[in-house]
Amino acid sequence: MSNYLRIAAVNLKHNTFPHLMLALVITLITPAAFGISSLDPRESAQPLEMFLSLTGTALLTPVFMPEQNENIRSLVRSKRTDYLSVCLIRTAYSVAFLAVIFGVFAVIFGVFTVIMHSCESDVTVRHFIGGFASAVFLGSLGFFFSGAAGSCTAGYMVSIMYYICNFMLKDDLKSLYLFSMSSGSFEEKYFLLLCSAVLLALTFASVGFLQKRGIGI
Amino acid sequence: MLFLKECKKIIFSLVFVIYCVVLFGFYFTQFANDCKKPLEKPIEGQTDYGTIEKEVPEIMMPAAIEGLVGEYLSGEFSAYPYGFYKCVKLKEKDRKKLAEIITELSGITKETLEKFDDYEPSGYVMGEDGGLAYTDGNIPEINIPPTLTYDDFRELMRKADKIIGGGSKYSDENIIGNFSRIPKTYEDALEEWERFYNDDKITGAYARLFCDYLGIIVSTLPVFLAVFLSERDKSSGMRQLVYSRKITSARLIFTRYFSLVFTMIIPVFITALLAFANVKKIYPDNELDKFAILKTAVYWLIPNIMASTAAGMLVTEISSGLIAIFVQGAWWFASIFASSELTGSIRNFTFVMRHNSLLGYDIFQNEWHTIVFNRLFFTVISLLAVLLTAVIFEMKRRGVFNVKLFKDRSRKSKA
Numbered sequence: 001m002s003n004y005l006r007i008a009a010v011n012l013k014h015n016t017f018p019h020l021m022l023a024l025v026i027t028l029i030t031p032a033a034f035g036i037s038s039l040d041p042r043e044s045a046q047p048l049e050m051f052l053s054l055t056g057t058a059l060l061t062p063v064f065m066p067e068q069n070e071n072i073r074s075l076v077r078s079k080r081t082d083y084l085s086v087c088l089i090r091t092a093y094s095v096a097f098l099a100v101i102f103g104v105f106a107v108i109f110g111v112f113t114v115i116m117h118s119c120e121s122d123v124t125v126r127h128f129i130g131g132f133a134s135a136v137f138l139g140s141l142g143f144f145f146s147g148a149a150g151s152c153t154a155g156y157m158v159s160i161m162y163y164i165c166n167f168m169l170k171d172d173l174k175s176l177y178l179f180s181m182s183s184g185s186f187e188e189k190y191f192l193l194l195c196s197a198v199l200l201a202l203t204f205a206s207v208g209f210l211q212k213r214g215i216g217i
Numbered sequence: 218m219l220f221l222k223e224c225k226k227i228i229f230s231l232v233f234v235i236y237c238v239v240l241f242g243f244y245f246t247q248f249a250n251d252c253k254k255p256l257e258k259p260i261e262g263q264t265d266y267g268t269i270e271k272e273v274p275e276i277m278m279p280a281a282i283e284g285l286v287g288e289y290l291s292g293e294f295s296a297y298p299y300g301f302y303k304c305v306k307l308k309e310k311d312r313k314k315l316a317e318i319i320t321e322l323s324g325i326t327k328e329t330l331e332k333f334d335d336y337e338p339s340g341y342v343m344g345e346d347g348g349l350a351y352t353d354g355n356i357p358e359i360n361i362p363p364t365l366t367y368d369d370f371r372e373l374m375r376k377a378d379k380i381i382g383g384g385s386k387y388s389d390e391n392i393i394g395n396f397s398r399i400p401k402t403y404e405d406a407l408e409e410w411e412r413f414y415n416d417d418k419i420t421g422a423y424a425r426l427f428c429d430y431l432g433i434i435v436s437t438l439p440v441f442l443a444v445f446l447s448e449r450d451k452s453s454g455m456r457q458l459v460y461s462r463k464i465t466s467a468r469l470i471f472t473r474y475f476s477l478v479f480t481m482i483i484p485v486f487i488t489a490l491l492a493f494a495n496v497k498k499i500y501p502d503n504e505l506d507k508f509a510i511l512k513t514a515v516y517w518l519i520p521n522i523m524a525s526t527a528a529g530m531l532v533t534e535i536s537s538g539l540i541a542i543f544v545q546g547a548w549w550f551a552s553i554f555a556s557s558e559l560t561g562s563i564r565n566f567t568f569v570m571r572h573n574s575l576l577g578y579d580i581f582q583n584e585w586h587t588i589v590f591n592r593l594f595f596t597v598i599s600l601l602a603v604l605l606t607a608v609i610f611e612m613k614r615r616g617v618f619n620v621k622l623f624k625d626r627s628r629k630s631k632a
Contacts, residue, residue: 018539019539020542022539033298043304062539069451071454145235151231152538153441153444153445153447154231154232156542157235157438157441161235162439165242169246
């Protein structure tokens, strides 16, 4: 157990730190771009879904990034610790960071609206879950392409392009629409969470398969 | 030949495949979707031809002042400072400043504004019978001072917009669209259609619409290819090998740059040909300009591809691919959401140009000089950025530029 904690600490310090900083920058820009004094539940969902969800791309896409460098890949091959376990640790704490970011943001958002309007806040647990689901799905898309294709740039590309498509293809995306809460619907979020879990599992399966075939790590 | 080798490397990469999929996907879901039937000629006697924005002080002044008083009394101001809705609540100090402006505009005293607690917005409300009924709302009586000129009014509205934080209904960009719309007559609608048919010769209008849609993505997609190519060299340890070769840094960087731009233009030209085929299908009997869409794509989209690629190469060379994607993403985001207007908002330094309409030939012609300056500016700035990339590459090659602005932690993994 202590070994895994040490792996988490070293990875956090040397691999995840810049991506975590990027996620924090996105978080800090969000209230400036949108304002967080809205009374309407739909408007309250906008900053969480339409901007903060990008933290998912920032945190989950680069999980496989370090080993996409040939020198590091050679080094990892020589280690006894299973590579997928290391990636699983990185994924777990990245998802946990996402939950913390959305949790803290939703609480501050809620308290702020209570103070500003002196009334009950419209920012609820549903906002937290809904925003988190969109972020995890966006991140999982990048995670999948980054892992399965062995290119982090491809991961960022797909994730960001999917985000842009959501501004234009609302009706076509149906249950995979990221900004559904801003349109007053929450049902899509369950599907997004389910798809995220499938994408994460598929990525590990494909990376494991490639590893066995000697194509990846 | 290095140029062809680089092109081959790009074309057979996954990132280029994704680029093509997104580009064609965008073409089919956006442009082709808007290109299913011809633009119909207006028929005389229709009840509604829509509305047009027209700067009529007599309409705008009372409507805008009423809007400002209403928002002041409700305590909340709608604004779109970054393209997204923002509900602005002002601090007491700013409310006082705004109250002074309202007094100048409407004659309503500060005391009346403070004491008025019976505000009701105007609009449609559901009646007891379930039907919709219009209510006038309830605000203090507005008496616009006769000495208030239109220029003074606009200046005060600008100040009000500044206090709200920009992007409000009273900004120069939004005030006409929000408070000065007049019904379009049959003659107006016919004139617009005739410009589309005779001046734009149909294909000109579709060329603008095509570039409007594709411009959204070709302003950001190229950065990924630029980052991919640079990072691939770094991660596969090819850099040291390249450093030792005879080829000059300028030749290498510029060849790489032009191969990136060249390969990315090919799918754009293919979609332009598809677009023409689409237009020909819905206007089979008209004589159309075969090259109109292609020509517009050259001056409209190539500068976007060049700028995005150059920015990606430069930032990756200075720092890392991650920073390059973030910088380009922020630039794209700011450009797309800087204006709520989809037509007629092209400025000297607008990166993503928009004209999301088959109409508005006159608006586009009025903006033509700005567009020429804009596209030349981005072309020149792109080439300068590539030159700077070559200089930095050369410095790295000589071992002069070893300090990274942002530490590349991925290369020092201990995990």
